[in-house]
Amino acid sequence: MTLAERVLDGDVRAAARLMRDIDDRFKSAVAELKTLYPHTGNAYILGLTGPPGAGKSTLVDQIIAAFRKKELLVGVVAIDPTSPFSGGAILGDRIRMNRHAEDAGVFIRSLATRGCLGGMSRSTMDVVNVMDAMGMDVVIVETVGVGQDEVDIVSTAHTTVVVMVPGMGDDIQAIKAGILEIGDVFVVNKADRDGADRTARELAAMLEMKHPEPGAWLPHVLKTEGSRGIGVEELMEEFEAHRAFLKSSGALQRLIQERNAKLFADTLREELFDRVFGAINENGDYCRITDGMRNRTTDPYTAVEEVLAARAFP
Amino acid sequence: MAERKLRVLVGKPGLDGHDRGAKIIARAFRDAGFEVIYTGLHQTPEQIVSASIQEDVDCIALSILSGAHNTLLPAVNELLKEKGADDIVLMVGGVIPEEDIPGLKAAGIREVFTPGTSTETIVAWVRDNVTPHA
Numbered sequence: 001m002t003l004a005e006r007v008l009d010g011d012v013r014a015a016a017r018l019m020r021d022i023d024d025r026f027k028s029a030v031a032e033l034k035t036l037y038p039h040t041g042n043a044y045i046l047g048l049t050g051p052p053g054a055g056k057s058t059l060v061d062q063i064i065a066a067f068r069k070k071e072l073l074v075g076v077v078a079i080d081p082t083s084p085f086s087g088g089a090i091l092g093d094r095i096r097m098n099r100h101a102e103d104a105g106v107f108i109r110s111l112a113t114r115g116c117l118g119g120m121s122r123s124t125m126d127v128v129n130v131m132d133a134m135g136m137d138v139v140i141v142e143t144v145g146v147g148q149d150e151v152d153i154v155s156t157a158h159t160t161v162v163v164m165v166p167g168m169g170d171d172i173q174a175i176k177a178g179i180l181e182i183g184d185v186f187v188v189n190k191a192d193r194d195g196a197d198r199t200a201r202e203l204a205a206m207l208e209m210k211h212p213e214p215g216a217w218l219p220h221v222l223k224t225e226g227s228r229g230i231g232v233e234e235l236m237e238e239f240e241a242h243r244a245f246l247k248s249s250g251a252l253q254r255l256i257q258e259r260n261a262k263l264f265a266d267t268l269r270e271e272l273f274d275r276v277f278g279a280i281n282e283n284g285d286y287c288r289i290t291d292g293m294r295n296r297t298t299d300p301y302t303a304v305e306e307v308l309a310a311r312a313f314p
Numbered sequence: 315m316a317e318r319k320l321r322v323l324v325g326k327p328g329l330d331g332h333d334r335g336a337k338i339i340a341r342a343f344r345d346a347g348f349e350v351i352y353t354g355l356h357q358t359p360e361q362i363v364s365a366s367i368q369e370d371v372d373c374i375a376l377s378i379l380s381g382a383h384n385t386l387l388p389a390v391n392e393l394l395k396e397k398g399a400d401d402i403v404l405m406v407g408g409v410i411p412e413e414d415i416p417g418l419k420a421a422g423i424r425e426v427f428t429p430g431t432s433t434e435t436i437v438a439w440v441r442d443n444v445t446p447h448a
Contacts, residue, residue, distance in 0.1 A: 013399065016370040017447065024318050087319070088344035094365060095354035101361040107368055112349050 004035035007134055012107065015134055019109055022130070023123045033126055036133040041256075043075070043132040043139045044243060047157025049179060052145025054163045055189040057096035058226035060142050064100050065229075066236045067138050074100075075107045075131030075139040079121050082112040089113075093142060107131060113144055120144075120152045122270075125263055128156065146179060154182045155262045158255060159242045161185045161235075164203065166195035180206065183219050185238050191223035191231065217245050280307055318446035321371040325353035325362055327390065330380035335407060339375060342433035343440070359389040367399050373444045375436075378408040383418065391422035403444045407431065 003021070006014030021029040046063070048056050060076060067074045078093035091110035100106040109131075111121045120143060131139045143153050154160050162183035186207070188200045203221045212218055222238060224231035246252040280286045285307065292298030324340045326333055333355055343350045351369045353362065366374050378386060387406055394400045400422070407427040410418070415426045424443065427436055 013367055013370075013397075016368050020318075020321075020370040020447070082349075083344055086345045087347040088349060090340050090344050090350045090352050092352045092354075094351060094369075098353050098357065098361055098365060101353075101364040101368070102358070108365070109368060110349075110351050 002032060002035065004032040004133075007032075007036060007130060008039060010134070015107070015130055016109070018130055019123070019127050022126045023111060023114075023121070029126075033129065036129060040129045040132040043128075043136050044159075045128060045132075045139045045141065045157045046239065047141045047143065047153040047160045048163055049143040049146055049150070049153045049160065049182075050163030050187075050189075051165070051168065054145070054165045055226040056142050056145070056163050057093040059163060059187070059189060059224060059232075059235075060093075060140055061097040061099070062226055062229050062232045063140060063235070064097060064106055066232055068100075068103065068105060071105075072137035073105050073135060075109075075128075075134065075136035076142065077109055077111060077124060077127050077131070077139065078142045079111045079113060079124065079144045081144050082114045084115070087114075107134065107136065117150065120150075120156070122266075125156055125266070151179055151182045155259055158246060158252070159184045159239055161187060163187045163189050164199060165190045166193045166199045168199070184217060184242050185235070186219055186221040187231075187235065188221060188223045189226050191225050196223060215249060217242065217249075217251070276307060276311065279311075320348045320373070320440070320444065320446050321351065321369060322348050322373045322375055322440070322444075323351045323353060323362065323366050323369060323371045324375050324377070325357045325365075326355050326377050327357050327359060327362060327386045328378060328380050328382045329356065330378070331355055332379050333377070335379070336377040338433065339377065339407065339436065342437055343375075346437045346441075348440070359386060359393050362390055363393040363397060363399065366394075366402055367397060370447065371402060372446045373403040373405065373440060375440075376404075376406045376408075378406060378410070381409070383408065383410050384414060387418055387423050388421040395422075401447065405439075407436070 003014045003018045007018060018029060018032055048060060050056055064074050064076065080089055080091045080093060082089045089112035091112060094108060094110055097108060109127060111123060111127065113121050116122045124141060128139050128141065141153060141156055160182050162179055166188065186203050188196050200221045200223055207219055220238060222231055222235055224235060246255065289298060289303040293300060322343055324336055326336050340350045340352050351371060353365055362374065383406065391404055394402055403424050404422060405425045406423055410426055410428055418426055425439060
């Protein structure tokens with residue numbers, strides 16, 4: 001049996017190995033993903049993003065528990081940064097959620113960014129697809145702790161949750177561009193801390209500044225205490241409301257369209273680069289180009305034009 | 315062909331709360347270029363094995379200072395066998411009496427590191443003895 005067939009058969013080890021093959025860029029994983037693709041598209045994908053230490057993992061732990069109470073199967077992709085120096089990583093999101101490790105209805109996978117910016121890893125979308133094909137009802141993606149404009153999560157998730165904490169700056173921070181534009185749901189976590197009300201108020205004020213288009217989703221600001229599970233029930237209701245909105249408004253189709261377009265574009269970009277770069281590396285053109293750039297006899301713009309012209313691209 | 319990155323689970327089974335050693339090892343593995351899945355304190359053998367399978371790790375590195383190594387470690391190894399995952403290399407570091415080491419090795423624990431071992435020694439051992447899953 002192929003890995004993909006075993007995944008569809010419910011084999012957890014096969015799923016874990018396939019995710020590894022995807023992450024390690026094994027060519028064989030592509031064939032497996034082809035087999036799985038028709039079985040995807042059923043999971044509700046929930047994205048959580050926000051600065052490091054905002055309590056994303058702890059909140060995810062509570063959200064897993066809440067979905068499990070509804071007897072839904074839950075997959076989690078938790079992303080942490082790769083060291084730019086050693087290439088190693090410490091993936092620690094599991095610490096907060098490992099009480100679910102023994103629950104056969106939960107599958108948690110940690111991924112390292114491996115040099116990918118944007119708060120995600122290159123493999124995220126494919127790993128989400130594997131979980132989807134495994135039959136997970138919900139897949140939660142927790143991004144690496146992000147700063148201001150790591151917004152890739154929106155093209156992956158149906159519902160994007162931005163998790164903030166009190167005391168992260170004044171209201172001008174809240175009207176800057178970036179992650180504060182992408183939330184479908186805003187959470188002020190650690191709401192027992194000083195300044196939580198003020199942070200929530202400023203976020204709400206920022207959201208109200210935007211003139212809503214008719215029929216558009218209006219994001220709310222919710223307060224939670226992840227470690228004690230306070231506010232999680234309201235959060236779950238908000239997810240449900242957003243999901244219902246996506247279905248009734250037709251926004252879901254648009255979202256799926258964008259997601260598919262991105263998956264295709266990313267795959268194309270990667271494949272084209274690998275092929276072209278592999279070819280010029282092999283035939284020595286790459287060396288000649290870098291030598292030429294060093295002597296200033298060629299420039300990167302001309303070199304790329306020549307490389308592409310030598311191949312059958314219109 | 316793409317290259318495998320070594321994945322190691324670092325965790326503490328049982329009830330002792332001293333995780334400085336585990337954190338130092340996690341950090342040393344990170345600096346060696348491994349991906350470390352750090353599960354933290356108070357893990358049951360079931361949690362460790364289940365997390366190891368979901369994360370597809372090549373090696374499990376446990377830290378035990380409580381004296382419960384003769385109970386916890388064979389339990390982890392048994393569970394790995396039960397799940398068909400005993401290709402994962404199981405190693406331990408901690409306060410473990412010399413006379414317990416042969417018994418642990420007989421129970422499937424591949425290596426036992428006692429206090430005073432340098433992180434270089436442990437990283438080198440992993441490089442020599444752990445081959446990433448094909």
